[in-house]
Structures are given as C-alpha cells and as structure tokens.
Amino acid sequence: MSATRTAVGLGVRRGWTEFLLSLRSPQDQGFYLFVGGGTLLYLWFNRDEQLEGTGISLVAYSLPSVLAALLAFGVVVGPAFSLAMEREDGTLLRHKALPHGMQGYVTGQLVYHSLGLLPMLLVILVPSFLLFDGVMERGAEGWLTVAWVVALGLLATLPLGMVIGSLVPSTQKVTTWGMLPVIVVTAISGIFFPVQALWGWVQGLAQVFPTYWIGLGMRSAFLPDAAAAVELGDSWRTGTTVLVLAAWAVAGLLVTPRVLRRMARRQSGSQVAAARDAAAQWVR
Amino acid sequence: MPRPAPPSDDRVIEVRGLRMSYGSTEVLTGVDLTVSAGEVVCLLGPNGAGKTTTIEVLEGFRLPSAGHVRVLGADPARADDAWRARVGVVLQSWRDHARWTPRRLLEQLGGYYAPYATAERPRPYDVDWLLDVVGMTEFADRRIGTLSGGQRRRLDVAVGIIGRPELLFLDEPTAGFDPQARRDFHDLVHRLSDLEGTSILLTTHDLAEAERLADRILVLADGRIVADGSPDALTRQVAGTSEVRWACGRERFVHGTDDVVAFVRGLFEQHGDALTDLEVRHASLEDTYLAMVQRFEAGARSAPALEVTR
Numbered sequence: 001m002s003a004t005r006t007a008v009g010l011g012v013r014r015g016w017t018e019f020l021l022s023l024r025s026p027q028d029q030g031f032y033l034f035v036g037g038g039t040l041l042y043l044w045f046n047r048d049e050q051l052e053g054t055g056i057s058l059v060a061y062s063l064p065s066v067l068a069a070l071l072a073f074g075v076v077v078g079p080a081f082s083l084a085m086e087r088e089d090g091t092l093l094r095h096k097a098l099p100h101g102m103q104g105y106v107t108g109q110l111v112y113h114s115l116g117l118l119p120m121l122l123v124i125l126v127p128s129f130l131l132f133d134g135v136m137e138r139g140a141e142g143w144l145t146v147a148w149v150v151a152l153g154l155l156a157t158l159p160l161g162m163v164i165g166s167l168v169p170s171t172q173k174v175t176t177w178g179m180l181p182v183i184v185v186t187a188i189s190g191i192f193f194p195v196q197a198l199w200g201w202v203q204g205l206a207q208v209f210p211t212y213w214i215g216l217g218m219r220s221a222f223l224p225d226a227a228a229a230v231e232l233g234d235s236w237r238t239g240t241t242v243l244v245l246a247a248w249a250v251a252g253l254l255v256t257p258r259v260l261r262r263m264a265r266r267q268s269g270s271q272v273a274a275a276r277d278a279a280a281q282w283v284r
Numbered sequence: 285m286p287r288p289a290p291p292s293d294d295r296v297i298e299v300r301g302l303r304m305s306y307g308s309t310e311v312l313t314g315v316d317l318t319v320s321a322g323e324v325v326c327l328l329g330p331n332g333a334g335k336t337t338t339i340e341v342l343e344g345f346r347l348p349s350a351g352h353v354r355v356l357g358a359d360p361a362r363a364d365d366a367w368r369a370r371v372g373v374v375l376q377s378w379r380d381h382a383r384w385t386p387r388r389l390l391e392q393l394g395g396y397y398a399p400y401a402t403a404e405r406p407r408p409y410d411v412d413w414l415l416d417v418v419g420m421t422e423f424a425d426r427r428i429g430t431l432s433g434g435q436r437r438r439l440d441v442a443v444g445i446i447g448r449p450e451l452l453f454l455d456e457p458t459a460g461f462d463p464q465a466r467r468d469f470h471d472l473v474h475r476l477s478d479l480e481g482t483s484i485l486l487t488t489h490d491l492a493e494a495e496r497l498a499d500r501i502l503v504l505a506d507g508r509i510v511a512d513g514s515p516d517a518l519t520r521q522v523a524g525t526s527e528v529r530w531a532c533g534r535e536r537f538v539h540g541t542d543d544v545v546a547f548v549r550g551l552f553e554q555h556g557d558a559l560t561d562l563e564v565r566h567a568s569l570e571d572t573y574l575a576m577v578q579r580f581e582a583g584a585r586s587a588p589a590l591e592v593t594r
Contacts, residue, residue, distance in 0.1 A: 003365060003399040010395045017392070021383040090377035094443065096345070097373040098396040099365035268345040269375055269455060270336050276378045 007100035008107050015111025022116065036123030039066050040131070047132065051194065056227050059132050063124075064218035065191040070120055071153050072211040073182055076161040078113050080178040083165025088275035093267050102264050109162065114154055137224045145221035152245040153214040159252025166263040170278065185209045190216075194230050203232065210248045213241045294321040296451050296483045297342060302351035304337050311337050313507035315351070324477050324484045326494040329504035330577050335487040338504065339455050342485070343373050356451055369400035369407070372449030374441050374457055382429030386420055386439050387411060389428065390446055397447035408446045417475070418442045419468050433460045441469065445476065452476065454486035458493060466493070473497050491570045503573065505580040519572050531561035
C-alpha cells in the first residue's frame with residue numbers, strides 16, 4: 001500500500017513540476033496569451049450587444065460560457081494530445097518500467113492538466129473585470145458555484161481526454177478523433193449564443209455532453225436569476241447539472257482505468273521505435 | 285516486502301521453447317536460454333532475428349505465443365510491482381521530458397524504488413553519484429531537450445539503473461556513442477557486474493563490444509539460439525582458421541590454416557634464417573559471427589544448432 005502512496009505522491013510532484021515548466025516555457029505562455037487575448041477581443045467587439053429581448057449584455061452571457069468551453073476543450077484535448085505524444089516518445093514506457101509507475105504517471109497527468117486551467121482562467125478573468133461592468137453579479141456565492149462547477153466539470157471531462165489519448169492510433173490523429181468532435185460539441189453547446197437558436201434535435205444532442213452543463217453552471221454562477229429566462233426551461237436546472245456531470249464523472253472513473261491499462265499493456269520499446277521512425281518520415 | 289522464492293539454482297533467466305509469431309510470420313521458433321546470477325550475457329544476431337522481441341518478452345512488455353519464461357523466479361507477463369522494482373530496463377527514448385533536467389528526472393523516477401529498499405540493497409542510487417558514474421555531472425542541470433544523442437543515451441542508461449536492479453536489460457545500449465562514451469559505458473557495465481553483482485542481458489551489433497563485455501555470447505539467427513558460449517570458445521571452435529603471413533626476402537606469402545603452431549614450425553624448418561617477417565592473425569569474433577550467420581541464412585536450417593560450451 002505504501003508503494004502506491006509513494007507513487008501517487010510522486011505523481012503529484014510530477015504534475016506540479018510539469019506545470020511550473022510549462023509556465024516558464026515561451027510556447028505555453030504564448031498559447032495562454034493567444035487564447036486570453038482572443039477571448040477578450042471577441043468580448044470587446046461585442047461589448048454593446050445584448051441578447052435579444054432580455055436586457056442581458058452579450059459579454060455577461062458569453063464570459064462564463066467561454067470559460068466553460070475553454071475548460072471542457074482544454075481538459076479533453078490537452079490530455080488527449082499529451083497521452084498520444086507520450087505514448088510515442090517513451091514517457092509512458094519509462095513509467096511502465098517502474099514499480100507502480102503508471103499510477104504515478106496518471107496522477108501526474110490529472111494534476112498537470114487541472115493546474116493548467118488556472119493561468120487560463122486568470123488571463124481571461126482578470127482583464128475582464130477591469131474592462132467590463134456587471135460581469136459577476138453574485139459575489140462570494142457566485143465564486144463558490146464557480147468552484148464546484150469547475151471541480152465537477154474537470155472530473156466529467158478529464159477522463160474523456162485520457163480515453164481519447166489512449167485510443168487514437170497516433171498523435172496526428174488526435175486532431176481528427178479528439179479536436180474535431182470537441183469543437184463540434186462546443187459549437188452546439190450554447191457558448192456563443194443560446195442553444196434555443198438551434199434545431200430541437202441538436203439541442204437534445206448538446207445536452208448529452210458535459211460542455212453544455214458546465215456552461216450552464218458557469219452562467220448560473222455569474223448571472224443574476226433573471227437571466228435564467230434565456231435558458232431552456234427558464235431555469236438554471238442546478239440539480240440536473242450536478243446529475244449529468246456526476247454521471248460523466250462516474251462513467252469516466254469506471255472506464256478510464258481499463259482503457260489506460262489496455263493501452264499500457266500494449267506499450268513496448270519497438271512500438272516507441274516505430275513511432276520515432278514514423279515521425280521522422282512525417283517531418284521529412 | 286515478501287520476495288518471490290529464488291529459482292532452484294542461481295538462474296535469473298530461464299527460457300525454454302519460446303515462440304513468437306505475428307500472424308503467419310514466426311519471429312521466434314523456439315528460443316532456449318539461461319542467464320545465471322551475476323553473468324553478463326550478450327545476445328547477437330542479424331537485424332530481424334528477433335533480439336528485441338526476445339528482450340521485450342523477458343522484460344514483460346510483450347506476451348509470447350508459447351514457451352516457458354521465468355525471470356527472477358516469476359513469469360514476466362504476470363509479475364507484480366515488487367518484481368518490477370528488481371528489474372532495470374534501458375529504453376531508447378528520443379524526445380521525452382524535453383523540458384526536464386537529468387537531475388530532476390532521475391530524482392523523480394528514482395523515487396518509485398524507495399519503498400523497495402532493503403538493508404543489503406538500498407534503493408534508489410544517490411542521484412549525484414549516478415550522474416557522476418555515467419559521466420553526466422556537467423549536463424545534470426541542462427534541459428534534456430538540448431542534450432546530444434550520446435548524452436541522452438547516457439541518461440537512458442542512468443534511468444535504467446537508478447533503482448539498483450538485480451537484473452538489467454539493455455537493447456543496443458551504445459548505438460550512437462562516440463568511442464570515449466563507449467569506453468566509459470563498458471567500464472560502467474563492468475562496475476555494475478563486478479561490484480553490484482548485477483546480472484546483465486544486452487543486445488548489440490558491435491562484436492568488439494560483445495567480446496569485451498560478455499561472459500557468454502548467444503547468437504540468435506532464424507528465430508532460435510544457434511550458438512552459445514564464451515567469446516573465446518566461439519572464436520576457436522567455429523571459424524578455426526587462422527591466417528599466417530610471412531616473407532622470405534622480398535617475397536610475401538599468405539596461408540590459411542587450422543593448426544597454426546605446426547604450420548609455423550614447418551615454415552621455420554623449411555626456410556630457417558631466410559624468414560624475414562611473420563604474422564599470425566587469429567579469426568576474430570566478427571569472422572566467426574559472420575560465418576555462422578551466413579551458414580544459417582544460406583539454408584543450412586536443418587543443421588543442428590551449434591553447442592559450443594554449456
């Protein structure tokens with residue numbers, strides 16, 4: 001048992017180290033600035049728009065929605081890419097060769113990608129509060145809601161990223177099998193405009209995935225109660241939000257370890273060597 | 285920590301009738317091999333002979349199609365984490381952990397072995413000591429992404445042995461090493477074997493390396509072990525032919541013979557003082573190896589496997 005605890009502790013340290021290294025990397029800093037800047041530009045150009053017939057500014061509606069979309073997108077695509085890449089470059093194999101190494105590796109991934117959300121939230125939230133009015137209507141209670149929505153949202157979506165990363169045949173395929181579906185789901189999830197604008201069956205589809213519910217939860221944290229009138233059923237549906245996200249989280253907890261084990265079983269040195277050769281061809 | 289019972293004698297690896305096929309292609313057709321505690325065994329063979337497959341089965345990274353495999357008293361495919369802690373694997377990585385430094389990575393990965401430390405075998409190695417042993421002290425705090433290929437391979441070796449393994453697997457460990465790094469690596473292998481009693485199984489294409497490192501050489505060809513013996517024994521018994529060059533006055537001669545001493549005695553009797561130069565060149569391990577592989581690839585597949593010494 002103590003070896004497992006050691007491994008989980010090392011995994012936490014690993015996630016933290018990766019997070020610090022990522023903060024210091026110009027590439028990742030650029031990514032955060034790009035996403036933050038892009039979001040703010042979008043909000044700035046729409047600062048005078050209002051949702052039709054509601055008196056709610058588009059900024060107030062969009063900001064929590066965009067945060068939700070970035071959460072769901074980042075936490076699915078991020079781990080999918082890292083896992084696919086680290087399967088190919090030998091990181092995973094190194095851990096497979098260690099006692100309890102896979103436990104440490106997975107812990108590290110969870111910690112790293114969860115922490116990675118913080119700078120993302122900061123680069124969007126801090127300038128938004130400086131630039132726009134009426135963004136957070138609920139004060140401390142609202143922040144509490146943000147906290148549980150983020151936590152539950154992470155649990156619901158992180159496993160999806162791990163599963164995609166384990167199943168895709170190669171890193172290049174993450175774009176097809178990971179990013180595209182997530183972009184589609186995000187687009188129909190009421191992020192940039194209320195979901196009622198879409199056909200009925202698309203609304204139904206959107207409500208199957210966690211992205212919609214994270215968005216709804218975030219809006220319920222930032223917007224006043226009157227704004228619930230824009231939502232489906234004229235309600236924040238907090239109970240349903242918790243249920244759907246929890247269902248995804250439980251499904252993830254059940255499925256992910258199996259998928260990861262299956263993937264780890266197939267790892268070998270010759271597979272890593274084959275990936276290296278394939279990458280050399282790809283670059284050439 | 286309960287340890288698996290030791291095998292009947294001091295064998296750390298025992299393989300009988302190992303077969304591996306992918307679809308209809310048979311890569312391994314019945315490999316038998318043993319490695320005893322503290323032995324350094326070198327697996328030689330042409331590309332595609334199944335060296336890597338064999339090692340991966342022994343490492344527990346690949347399931348064999350058939351055969352009896354015991355490594356440190358356990359079946360590697362089903363072995364637990366305590367077994368894993370006793371085995372070191374040197375992997376050929378290429379771009380992992382690019383943002384980390386060697387020191388940080390070794391500290392992180394070494395930590396996993398700490399729960400498996402025993403009084404007579406403290407684990408893991410001290411990182412500074414290990415960095416020094418593999419000659420990495422000066423780049424210990426550089427980003428791994430900036431290391432050269434050879435420096436990276438040293439790091440791979442360090443990662444493989446950080447847990448003070450009882451048994452170490454090395455698949456072509458010195459590919460891409462410069463001569464100095466290769467010499468350093470050989471010293472390291474001797475050190476692990478002599479001081480730590482580590483049993484080592486390595487593959488290589490470099491016959492001089494095999495000759496220098498190995499207590500015993502196994503030649504894998506056509507999916508099975510075709511020769512098994514000490515480098516000396518292999519060289520003597522298989523090729524057998526030495527080359528004698530001599531000169532009488534201005535004329536130079538070359539002659540191949542199995543019995544060098546008798547031939548040279550004959551030379552002296554025949555030419556006496558007229559002999560102005562004499563050179564005897566024994567067949568090298570490389571000659572032996574090439575002859576052996578050629579024989580097998582030329583279709584002498586029904587020939588019995590060579591048993592040099594056991």
